[in-house]
Amino acid sequence: MELRPCSRGVKSVTACELVTTVKILHAGATITSGVILPHWVGSASAVVPAAATSAPHIRPRQDWGADLPPTGPLDAEQPGDVRFLLVHHSASANDYETSGVAAQIRSFYHLHTSPSKGWHDVAYNFLVDRFGGVWEGRQGSTTQPVKGDATGGSQGYAILCCFIGNHEAAPPSQEAQQAMVALLAWLADSYAIDTAPGATTSFTSRGSNRWPPGASVTTTTIAGHRDMSHTACPGDASYELVKNTFPQLVTQARLAR
Numbered sequence: 001m002e003l004r005p006c007s008r009g010v011k012s013v014t015a016c017e018l019v020t021t022v023k024i025l026h027a028g029a030t031i032t033s034g035v036i037l038p039h040w041v042g043s044a045s046a047v048v049p050a051a052a053t054s055a056p057h058i059r060p061r062q063d064w065g066a067d068l069p070p071t072g073p074l075d076a077e078q079p080g081d082v083r084f085l086l087v088h089h090s091a092s093a094n095d096y097e098t099s100g101v102a103a104q105i106r107s108f109y110h111l112h113t114s115p116s117k118g119w120h121d122v123a124y125n126f127l128v129d130r131f132g133g134v135w136e137g138r139q140g141s142t143t144q145p146v147k148g149d150a151t152g153g154s155q156g157y158a159i160l161c162c163f164i165g166n167h168e169a170a171p172p173s174q175e176a177q178q179a180m181v182a183l184l185a186w187l188a189d190s191y192a193i194d195t196a197p198g199a200t201t202s203f204t205s206r207g208s209n210r211w212p213p214g215a216s217v218t219t220t221t222i223a224g225h226r227d228m229s230h231t232a233c234p235g236d237a238s239y240e241l242v243k244n245t246f247p248q249l250v251t252q253a254r255l256a257r
């Protein structure tokens with residue numbers, strides 16, 4: 001990875017130091033694939049000063065889907081087009097064991113790539129299990145802003161993060177909540193998203209069953225799937241957390257590191 005801002009002679013020494021700090025943080029991060037999201041490098045404006053959140057440990061896609069490649073091409077958002085973070089739940093059982101997480105993600109993959117959905121990979125960029133494990137979902141999501149898919153259509157401009165479980169009535173476990181907050185904090189730093197409580201972003205929808213193509217959408221920067229489509233996802237018990245609790249926790253996590 002090049003340090004373009006520094007090698008070009010950035011006037012501010014601080015800018016160089018910040019970029020270097022990000023590299024050091026991520027060189028030592030525990031993300032298994034060991035890569036840095038590319039737009040962190042070469043774009044000083046994408047570097048969040050003094051709050052470069054280190055990556056959570058993320059199980060790579062190969063841990064659940066080495067033999068299940070994407071069934072077609074996957075596109076990525078353009079730099080700067082990741083505007084918000086979108087939380088889902090899988091609406092599946094809550095009583096699974098650690099040994100069953102990979103099998104669950106495989107079942108999501110099979111459903112999502114089946115003719116009924118017709119997507120090219122599991123829909124979500126990342127998944128969080130009830131034990132606090134974080135998994136790469138859609139291939140390439142740890143290295144670039146791969147576009148996801150969602151029931152009701154994906155309006156774009158988001159990274160999709162899914163609780164594995166059903167949170168219509170039961171909230172995610174404390175471990176899952178903490179892991180999701182850490183994941184969202186890292187992504188928010190990666191894509192320079194303002195997560196302060198009440199922060200919003202606006203964009204023109206690419207189309208969903210709630211926001212047709214061309215519709216102007218304004219949303220909180222941490223949102224639930226139901227904000228984008230006509231769906232109950234991510235369940236009442238997690239939607240409340242997503243909207244009212246996570247923005248402050250995510251922002252605190254970013255500032256604390």
Ligand SMILES: [Zn+2]
Nearest residue numbers: 088089225233
């Ligand atoms: Zn959803």
